[in-house]
Amino acid sequence: xxxxxxxxxxxxxxxxxxxxxxxxxxxxxxxxxxxxxxxxxxxxxxxxxxxxxxxxxxxxxxxxxxxxxxxxxxxxxxxxxxxxxxxxxxxxxxxxxxxxxxxxxxxxxxxxxxxxxxxxxxxxxxxxxxxxxxxxxxxxxxxxxxxxxxxxxxxxxxxxxxxxxxxxxxxxxxxxxxxxxxxxxxxxxxxxxxxxxxxxxxxxxxxxxxxxxxxxxxxxxxxxxxxxxxxxxxxxxxxxxxxxxxxxxxxxxxxxxxxxxxxxxxxxxxxxxxxxxxxxxxxxxxxxxxxxxxxxxxxxxxxxxxxxxxxxxxxxxxxxxxxxxxxxxxxxxxxxxxx
Amino acid sequence: xxxxxxxxxxxxxxxxxxxxxxxxxxxxxxxxxxxxxxxxxxxxxxxxxxxxxxxxxxxxxxxxxxxxxxxxxxxxxxxxxxxxxxxxxxxxxxxxxxxxxxxxxxxxxxxxxxxxxxxxxxxxxxxxxxxxxxxxxxxxxxxxxxxxxxxxxxxxxxxxxxxxxxxxxxxxxxxxxxxxxxxxxxxxxxxxxxxxxxxxxxxxxxxxxxxxxxxxxxxxxxxxxxxxxxxxxxxxxxxxxxxxxxxxxxxxxxxxxxxxxxxxxxxxxxxxxxxxxxxxxxxxxxxxxxxxxxxxxxxxxxxxxxxxxxxxxxxxxxxxxxxxxxxxxxxxxxxxxxx
Numbered sequence: 001x002x003x004x005x006x007x008x009x010x011x012x013x014x015x016x017x018x019x020x021x022x023x024x025x026x027x028x029x030x031x032x033x034x035x036x037x038x039x040x041x042x043x044x045x046x047x048x049x050x051x052x053x054x055x056x057x058x059x060x061x062x063x064x065x066x067x068x069x070x071x072x073x074x075x076x077x078x079x080x081x082x083x084x085x086x087x088x089x090x091x092x093x094x095x096x097x098x099x100x101x102x103x104x105x106x107x108x109x110x111x112x113x114x115x116x117x118x119x120x121x122x123x124x125x126x127x128x129x130x131x132x133x134x135x136x137x138x139x140x141x142x143x144x145x146x147x148x149x150x151x152x153x154x155x156x157x158x159x160x161x162x163x164x165x166x167x168x169x170x171x172x173x174x175x176x177x178x179x180x181x182x183x184x185x186x187x188x189x190x191x192x193x194x195x196x197x198x199x200x201x202x203x204x205x206x207x208x209x210x211x212x213x214x215x216x217x218x219x220x221x222x223x224x225x226x227x228x229x230x231x232x233x234x235x236x237x238x239x240x241x242x243x244x245x246x247x248x249x250x251x252x253x254x255x256x257x258x259x260x261x262x263x264x265x266x267x268x269x270x271x272x273x274x275x276x277x278x279x280x281x282x283x284x285x286x287x288x289x290x291x292x293x294x295x296x297x298x299x300x301x302x303x304x305x306x307x308x309x310x311x312x313x314x315x316x317x318x319x320x321x322x323x324x325x326x327x328x329x330x331x332x333x334x335x336x337x338x339x
Numbered sequence: 340x341x342x343x344x345x346x347x348x349x350x351x352x353x354x355x356x357x358x359x360x361x362x363x364x365x366x367x368x369x370x371x372x373x374x375x376x377x378x379x380x381x382x383x384x385x386x387x388x389x390x391x392x393x394x395x396x397x398x399x400x401x402x403x404x405x406x407x408x409x410x411x412x413x414x415x416x417x418x419x420x421x422x423x424x425x426x427x428x429x430x431x432x433x434x435x436x437x438x439x440x441x442x443x444x445x446x447x448x449x450x451x452x453x454x455x456x457x458x459x460x461x462x463x464x465x466x467x468x469x470x471x472x473x474x475x476x477x478x479x480x481x482x483x484x485x486x487x488x489x490x491x492x493x494x495x496x497x498x499x500x501x502x503x504x505x506x507x508x509x510x511x512x513x514x515x516x517x518x519x520x521x522x523x524x525x526x527x528x529x530x531x532x533x534x535x536x537x538x539x540x541x542x543x544x545x546x547x548x549x550x551x552x553x554x555x556x557x558x559x560x561x562x563x564x565x566x567x568x569x570x571x572x573x574x575x576x577x578x579x580x581x582x583x584x585x586x587x588x589x590x591x592x593x594x595x596x597x598x599x600x601x602x603x604x605x606x607x608x609x610x611x612x613x614x615x616x617x618x619x620x621x622x623x624x625x626x627x628x629x630x631x632x633x634x635x636x637x638x639x640x641x642x643x644x645x646x647x648x649x650x651x652x653x654x655x656x657x658x659x660x661x662x663x664x665x666x667x668x669x670x671x672x673x674x675x676x677x678x
Contacts, residue, residue: 180521188623188635192640202641203641204623204636204641204642206578207521207546208578208579211582215581240548242550242551243548243550244547246586246589246590247585250585251585287626287633291635294626296365296524296528296629297527298535301531301541302541303542304548309554
């Protein structure tokens with residue numbers, strides 16, 4: 001397989017390296033991923049994360065295993081196990097379906113080419129999304145975003161953050177409000193880091209402060225990513241996204257979801273059909289990262305910890321995809337089933 | 340001064356002891372408070388917290404200083420310095436006004452009696468609030484609460500948590516959703532601890548999950564405390580309260596504010612007139628507690644950290660005070676200016 005280089009994933013000299021996102025921003029540690037077990041553990045620990053990127057990472061791993069001589073049967077088993085590692089994000093399933101179709105048609109030898117294609121396509125999709133979305137950003141805009149949707153979450157420039165970066169490159173003055181995104185702090189740890197890299201003025205807030213900002217008129221638009229977009233336009237994304245959508249609706253702040261077509265699941269009729277991953281109580285009882293693990297709740301405090309929530313189409317102003325920006329009327333007319 | 344004993348404040352054998360709430364729940368450390376400097380530092384670090392309790396704590400300290408021989412002039416200066424320690428909470432101002440009026444009328448000798456009265460009155464107010472509020476709680480209710488409003492925040496059983504405890508004592512089955520309350524985690528650290536003490540089934544969630552719970556029909560009502568209630572019914576409370584109120588409004592979940600009349604500021608016309616304390620960026624860049632201090636954001640990340648927000652009266656279903664439960668029509672008619 002050719003070398004493939006992105007911000008948080010590298011395939012170089014026949015080895016797959018993953019930037020451990022659990023340790024960011026204070027520790028930049030690259031880990032070797034050479035088995036399905038390791039990749040599944042990394043996905044579950046969010047050492048590799050971002051709906052587009054985990055699809056790419058799993059595909060590159062499969063191609064690597066094929067080059068190492070893995071049999072068709074074992075690659076099939078590996079693909080099934082990887083598919084279950086993050087049930088909400090559909091990109092993983094979409095990428096693995098492409099890899100399996102290639103395996104079925106042409107055997108193991110073509111998997112490297114298929115993985116390279118998926119990687120390069122994701123870079124290209126991010127660029128197209130960025131161009132489509134940047135046209136919506138006005139000079140001087142205050143944008144609020146949730147979780148992390150940048151170069152750490154994709155093979156390219158990202159989705160929502162890709163749009164922000166493109167608008168900045170067009171010379172627009174921007175300011176970004178970064179939701180910290182409890183419990184895993186992708187905003188506080190990763191989006192802040194990406195805003196620094198992009199030299200975009202930004203301010204970190206706790207998730208529960210977004211409503212106050214909107215009441216003060218300090219938010220012009222909200223841009224978020226997606227882990228799965230259903231045929232009717234409902235979408236799953238990092239928990240807290242639905243909360244933002246409700247608050248934006250009340251304050252009449254435009255709310256956009258930003259994603260590649262690979263996040264669309266045309267077979268999923270609506271948000272109720274999207275499975276939501278439940279995660280470890282320890283994530284809410286405390287926090288962990290490069291600094292270790294701390295716990296502030298009383299021992300054994302019962303916890304509810306869904307990793308994602310679903311935002312219904314009726315709360316969304318527009319869907320920024322690589323193929324264009326879609327308005328509610330187009331979504332209601334079924335455009336997502338025709339992409 | 341007589342001995343005065345509450346969950347997190349004790350006046351015993353001539354010394355004022357404060358349970359360090361910054362260290363809870365994993366470390367129960369009592370600290371001696373023997374000067375205005377120490378009390379101000381404790382209020383600022385939230386070692387003593389809760390709008391009612393800081394008013395009581397500051398008053399007991401002044402009485403103690405008077406017993407130690409402080410002059411009228413120095414007590415007046417101390418009162419002014421204490422008053423500025425938490426600008427949003429009006430109970431502190433109300434209590435200090437009572438102490439200064441006593442000082443003016445009767446001199447230093449009566450301060451002990453006045454502080455005892457304020458302490459005992461707060462216990463009594465909590466009991467009355469609990470009785471008024473518990474009548475609203477239906478058997479089987481799922482109640483969501485934010486921050487901490489229990490025996491740690493008052494001299495008595497608390498405000499919103501006092502209501503929950505009284506309903507539980509009436510034999511009602513309850514379940515409480517505890518918002519963790521970033522950045523200082525009063526929900527995750529303190530309300531969970533109080534729910535354990537009261538033996539009330541509860542589940543901890545991140546603040547950004549409350550909307551999802553409401554969409555799922557899992558929240559029957561919301562009870563929160565107040566740091567200051569304006570004459571028109573708007574109120575300031577821990578940041579994140581306004582967010583909850585907007586989300587509750589969208590989902591038609593009843594939203595109640597629970598407080599003693601000492602939290603009402605009849606001279607404050609509306610929420611816009613309530614000063615909001617801005618706090619240290621480090622609180623949002625990381626977290627600190629009995630485990631020490633950790634930081635997960637890139638160094639020097641810009642932060643917005645208001646400690647409180649304001650919820651407008653139009654989003655409130657009822658005001659549960661010690662004198663009764665008031666409905667929006669009564670509030671609009673000006674009942675808060677007649678208490």
